Amino acid sequence: MNSKHEHFINRELSWLEFNKRVLEEAGDNTNPLLERLKFLSIVNSNLDEFFMIRVASLIEQVQANFDKVDLAGLSASDQVKKITEKVHGTVHEQYDIYNKLKEELKSNNILILKPKDISHSQKEFISLYFHKRIYPVLTPMVVDSSRPFPLILNKSLNIALFIDGKDEEDNIFATVQVPSVLGRIVQLPSSHNKKCFILLEDIIKIHINDIFIGHNIKAMSCYRITRNADLSIDEEGAEDLLEAIEQSVKDRKWGEAIRIEIEDDMDQGLIKILNEELEASFGEIYNIKGPIDLTFLFKLGSIEGFEELKYPVFTSVPVPEFIVRDNIFDAIAKNDILVHHPYQTFQCVVDLVKLAARDPRVLAIKQTLYRVSGNSPIVKSLMEAAENGKQVTVLVELKARFDEENNIIWARKLEKAGCHVIYGLLGLKTHGKILLIVRNEDDGIKRYVHMGTGNYNDVTANFYTDIGLFTANPHIGEDASSLFNMLSGYSMIDEMNKLYIAPSGLRKKFISLIKREEENAKNGKKAHIIAKINSLVDKQLTEALYDASKAGVKIQLIVRGICCLRPGIEEVSENITVISIVGRFLEHSRIFYFYNDSNEEIYLSSADWMNRNLDRRVEILFPIEEEENRHRIKQFLNVYLSDNTKARILNSDGTYSRVTSKEGEEKINSQEYFSKKAIRQAKKAKKQEKQQKFTPITSLKK
CATH class of the missing domain: 3.30.870.10 (Endonuclease Chain A)
Incomplete structure (x- = not known):
């Protein structure tokens, strides 16, 4: 089958839709408040990696004038434009949610304070904390004719400043790195029923005059850069792979700047200097209406106490x-x-x-x-x-x-x-x-x-x-x-x-399993495929699924992250549905079910349906053969497909909609269901163990 570009969803835009689903969990008030902070943090760390690897790769292609289009018909420059547009929207939504959560935290006696909010006693604590803990670690750097613009570390948070020079009109640029060796969020003394925190950069800003003594601070704002962190290793030429990779890990800190995040009210002169020195276009600058880099929220979401604002304690049960x-x-x-x-x-x-x-x-x-x-x-x-x-x-x-x-x-x-x-x-x-x-x-x-x-x-x-x-x-x-x-x-x-192994025979095996269902459907037999994976990107497998769908095979896909297959296209993918489940746990298992004319086959694998897994990795596909285990996996799949709480369904336009329960229908959260079932099974096994140990002897064999 030779599919058209419109039959595919762009990989990067699909990934951004996945991150949007994580963001939805941060905005979902049915999730506990402190857990919503963690989801917001994950959105941020996901975006960091996305820019360091995926966007960095696309920018390299643009710079090399590489004009080949992807499966969805988009060139690298088209993708960068669409990504920039989408991410600006995501960041705006992210900070809207942050500001709402901040208010909810306040109503639960957890306060993230700004310098204007602190009390006199808290000011004294901050002063002592700054001079004893922070000041000895700081390295202010001024840029002038004898001191060039410094190398800014990847993902480091920094404060850009203009200080006055010899003449009143002079603006001297300076930068201070917010030390990552210290905790980003500092707890302040407060009344016993409240927990107050302040961010490290705000403490530094309060005491900025103690760093630049004798100078007036004319402008001051935080910024952060994300660099190209994709490792490029010539394995053929690397005599010692260990040393080559060690060096590449070090180089990752200093790759080309891909994104600059700045505080929303940053002085235009500071923006101009950062833009020129870091050689980033304005399209790569993100104005942040709140604290830059929300990954600190993960730690805040784990603070002691406030158990009612967290998920119930979960403990894995014995097998x-x-x-x-x-x-x-x-x-x-x-x-x-x-x-x-x-x-x-x-x-x-x-x-x-x-x-x-x-x-x-x-x-x-x-x-x-x-x-x-x-x-x-x-x-x-x-x-x-x-x-x-x-x-x-x-x-x-x-x-x-x-x-x-x-x-x-x-x-x-x-x-x-x-x-x-x-x-x-x-x-x-x-x-x-x-x-x-x-x-x-x-x-x-x-x-x-x-x-x-x-x-x-x-x-x-x-x-x-x-x-x-x-x-x-x-x-x-x-x-x-x-x-x-x-x-x-x-x-x-x-x-x-x-076993079936990539890269030698795994792709061939998957294609043959899909083709067999297609042939069965063509012969008027029932045909059914269910696959639970993290990503579906591979063109050949996607086209094989389209062919199977056209033949009448019922295909149900559970794809957590990227899905380049477009369901619901008339006469192409009408028999394919795709859902994604995002919840408390990260869905990571890969399960493959084939009806096979009632001789069902079930496999588990380390591999997703991506080119890299099938062609550039050593992966394993293994069968589940014992009937009881096969029955359990079919139950797992049925529960996932019945989820009407954490599941989203992929629409033909590449967006996702929540699967909702109908009136009177039981609400099913697959992850909660599995938790409860595992506890029941463990209790039953412990009971059996006790019975085995304490079964009385009622008669003796002669």
Whole structure:
């Protein structure tokens, strides 16, 4: 199929629609007040990354006069114009919501004060705080004939000033960085039933004359710049990938300025200097009606107390199959075990690696690591395993964007502990999530495998929804060994027993699964596809879905973020619906369901339907074969598709509308449903465990 441009939604504009859905959660008064602050913070950090990577790339294309259009028929310059227009609107809405939330905070005795609002006693506290804590860290920089305009750090908050010179008419430009090493928000003394805060930059502004003694301050405003932070690494020419990436991470701080944010009332002369020195066009300047960079709100949303203004405390529950069996290996050997995070605890994965590190029967542990936490218990267990003499192989993906620094630290520690560390593959990111444990048992060598849709990260596992599978299936164990041999050496994978791997065969597999449904529909059979993914960008897969839709296949897509497919086009995508769910947890699992003429097939994967996942990453697609687990996943999909609280439906014009419950219809919030169900299942398993332990013996066998 050769689709027309109007059949596709532009990737960047679709992403902005996703961020708008996050912003809607900040404005949704059915969410607790302090949680709404966190959503507002996430909108800000999302935009930062969007500018540093996506907008930076488009600007590079414009500068290179690259005029090729995207799937939706837009050139790079067209996209930059549309993005600028949309983001200005988003920022305006963002600060409207901020100012409303600020008033709601005030009515709940949480105050963010401006200098004019502070009391006499608070002034004394601020003065002491400034001179003891802030002043020693500050570095004011003046620009004149002997001192050039300084390099401004990416994402740093700064104060631009005009101070007077020798002549009254002289304006001397100066800049002061608001130190990021200190907390952005400072709590002030207040009455016992109130919490008062002031922003660090406002404290500096109050005492600005103590920095520029003997000068008059003629104008003063905050500004912040976002730089191009996309890493460009010549892997072929990099003799030491570790060092090359370390250098690129440092360079990220000084890339070209992509966006300048300024306080709304900034002096025009200051704007002119910033614009000239940072070489940014006026289209890239954003006037901010409030504090620049709202990421500080995440910390404010986590303040102690005020529990009634937060989500109810959530605790992941134990996995039933591991409750009723003492030994993790015994439980996995009995049946494949499906785990749904964060509703069910990620601790079972941590415990498995910990047990394997200490189990004398375990001979080898092999694992891929893409994003791990800063204090990862899994990495510590892998180091312990190596120290205990086990064969430990770890693929640490150094090219995991914005986690490079953390991964470099862990890679070096793992090497020192005696692990065999692989730094990813040339030209590919290893994004697949797999753990292989080789154990010597009474009946011979046995392989235990864990695969998942999410990272081996014990922190994000508390708020990302993901699914993991524990299995002792010998065919999958054999596939896992083949995969690690490919990752650590030069062995090629032709065909595997159960797994499908990108970039070698995953695209082909997805296309064949979609085509099979299309053929069934053409033959008058029922045909149905459900896919839950984070992003749908790939042209070939989108066109395959269009062909299937035209043949009569019912296609239901649950796409959290970017979706370039345009549903509801007459005679093209009339049979396709797309919903997005944005809620308390970040939807991250990838699930694929194919009706297959009633012989249903269900797969989980680390891969989204994006070019990069299918062509430039090592990804894994694995089947769910045990009937009980398949039934559970079908239930998951049905609940997601029934969500009428946090779901939005994608319209043909690329916008989204909330799915609302009809009169008398039960309200379904999928994430709340899964939380309650997991608690019920864990309680039932604990009850069974007690019954097993305390079952009386009523008769003796003769």
